[in-house]
Amino acid sequence: MTFHVSNNVAHRVNKHPKPPANPVDYENSVYQRGLQFERPTLSFQTAKWEADALDRMSAESKGYVFGNAGTGETARKNRDAFARWSIVPSRLVKTSALPDLSTEVLGEKHAFPVAVAPVGVQRIFNPEGEVASAAAAGRESVPYIMSTASSTSIEDVAEANGDGVRWYQLYWPANEHNDITISLLSRAKKAGFSALFVTLDTYILGWRPSDMDNGYNPFLRSDKIGVAIGFSDPVFRSQFKEKHGIEIEEDMHTAAAEWTRTIFPGFSHGWEDIAFLQKHWDGPIVLKGIQSVTDAQKAVELGVQGIVVSNHGGRQVDGGVSSLGVLPRIVDAVGDKLDVFFDSGIRAGADIAKAMALGARMCLVGRPFVYGLALGGEEGVSHVLKTLLGDLELTLHLAGIESANPKHLNRAILEREDHL
Ligand SMILES: Cc1cc2nc3c(=O)[nH]c(=O)nc-3n(C[C@H](O)[C@H](O)[C@H](O)COP(=O)(O)O)c2cc1C
Numbered sequence: 001m002t003f004h005v006s007n008n009v010a011h012r013v014n015k016h017p018k019p020p021a022n023p024v025d026y027e028n029s030v031y032q033r034g035l036q037f038e039r040p041t042l043s044f045q046t047a048k049w050e051a052d053a054l055d056r057m058s059a060e061s062k063g064y065v066f067g068n069a070g071t072g073e074t075a076r077k078n079r080d081a082f083a084r085w086s087i088v089p090s091r092l093v094k095t096s097a098l099p100d101l102s103t104e105v106l107g108e109k110h111a112f113p114v115a116v117a118p119v120g121v122q123r124i125f126n127p128e129g130e131v132a133s134a135a136a137a138g139r140e141s142v143p144y145i146m147s148t149a150s151s152t153s154i155e156d157v158a159e160a161n162g163d164g165v166r167w168y169q170l171y172w173p174a175n176e177h178n179d180i181t182i183s184l185l186s187r188a189k190k191a192g193f194s195a196l197f198v199t200l201d202t203y204i205l206g207w208r209p210s211d212m213d214n215g216y217n218p219f220l221r222s223d224k225i226g227v228a229i230g231f232s233d234p235v236f237r238s239q240f241k242e243k244h245g246i247e248i249e250e251d252m253h254t255a256a257a258e259w260t261r262t263i264f265p266g267f268s269h270g271w272e273d274i275a276f277l278q279k280h281w282d283g284p285i286v287l288k289g290i291q292s293v294t295d296a297q298k299a300v301e302l303g304v305q306g307i308v309v310s311n312h313g314g315r316q317v318d319g320g321v322s323s324l325g326v327l328p329r330i331v332d333a334v335g336d337k338l339d340v341f342f343d344s345g346i347r348a349g350a351d352i353a354k355a356m357a358l359g360a361r362m363c364l365v366g367r368p369f370v371y372g373l374a375l376g377g378e379e380g381v382s383h384v385l386k387t388l389l390g391d392l393e394l395t396l397h398l399a400g401i402e403s404a405n406p407k408h409l410n411r412a413i414l415e416r417e418d419h420l
């Protein structure tokens with residue numbers, strides 16, 4: 001995989017077409033080439049992405065992406081949980097092979113243990129929105145998870161993602177709209193989305209004071225960009241026409257409100273409903289938003305292929321547990337029976353290393369890529385992904401992990417900082 005950061009520089013200045021061949025070249029490529037020639041516009045300091053991106057945004061967009069549920073306690077806990085684990089490096093570990101960050105999930109090998117988390121309404125942050133981020137993910141060989149709340153249609157995201165790996169995230173309409181669910185699933189399947197991520201923690205938006213202060217709802221914006229999937233859905237369109245006798249375009253406000261209620265019905269499905277998705281989706285199913293061992297075990301009983309240990313980045317239940325905090329016990333209970341994905345709080349390579357050492361098989365990155373998108377469109381998202389992966393590789397390499405390969409990670413490389 002050698003090497004994200006240097007590749008970026010090489011592409012931009014076209015003076016170093018060949019990526020370096022081994023880890024030793026890392027220093028040369030990053031420190032020397034990076035400093036000697038034109039540098040990427042975005043910083044390598046991950047905290048700067050957030051600061052720079054928020055600086056440029058409207059109060060509404062800033063409140064929306066940076067905002068959390070309630071007091072922000074869970075979002076803070078998500079971050080604090082990483083500092084409770086520390087990596088203990090091993091010395092004089094001879095590396096016999098090239099770096100290999102690959103991991104296996106859902107029966108397939110992936111070059112990197114990172115995916116782009118589903119994030120809705122990305123055109124708020126950049127006019128190119130999902131087209132830019134799906135293209136960047138495809139180019140960086142990182143799976144792209146497309147949100148049902150996207151501001152770009154399923155088909156257009158697929159086209160932008162090219163031959164990349166893409167997975168579809170479902171905001172699951174209530175049972176009375178099963179025909180819409182079936183339509184979404186069949187569109188996703190036809191457009192080459194190979195796995196279904198079902199988000200369980202957001203059947204209604206959480207208590208988000210920043211959005212409430214701004215009177216902001218991403219779906220009800222006057223430009224209606226948040227409802228692209230509904231407005232491009234043949235079943236939703238024909239039902240709307242049947243009910244109101246007019247096309248969506250003749251009363252966009254009513255249509256947007258109806259679509260919002262369709263995918264955020266305000267109440268949850270039950271465990272027994274998962275069978276419906278298993279019947280109508282031909283491929284792996286992953287349940288996103290799991291935080292308890294009991295729920296993880298129910299997922300195993302139902303025979304789904306994976307779970308995402310996630311609290312939606314602290315945006316739904318304030319006062320909730322940290323996502324990294326509950327990861328080990330969930331891995332202990334079900335890690336050998338399905339694939340455990342992780343998100344909520346990943347900001348650097350070391351965070352990915354820790355989550356993988358605690359048993360996650362792949363990490364989803366949320367806000368950081370949104371900041372990259374806001375700052376630099378496709379290039380910005382590419383830069384964020386490359387930086388996180390370059391940082392991860394170097395962290396593992398210097399921690400003495402053979403070939404920087406996540407499969408050699410386990411809890412023995414971690415210490416609880418408060419036990420030292
Ligand atoms: C602006 C924004 C929009 C999001 N939209 C969705 C969504 O449409 N579907 C979904 O399942 N999760 C959504 N999420 C949650 C992310 O998929 C992910 O769980 C979370 O961002 C991970 O935490 P992190 O931001 O700390 O990386 C969204 C998160 C943000 C910040």
Ligand SMILES: O=C(O)C(=O)c1ccccc1
Nearest residue numbers: 119120121149202218315
């Ligand atoms: O904001 C979110 O967390 C979220 O999941 C979402 C995305 C788009 C529209 C509404 C909610």
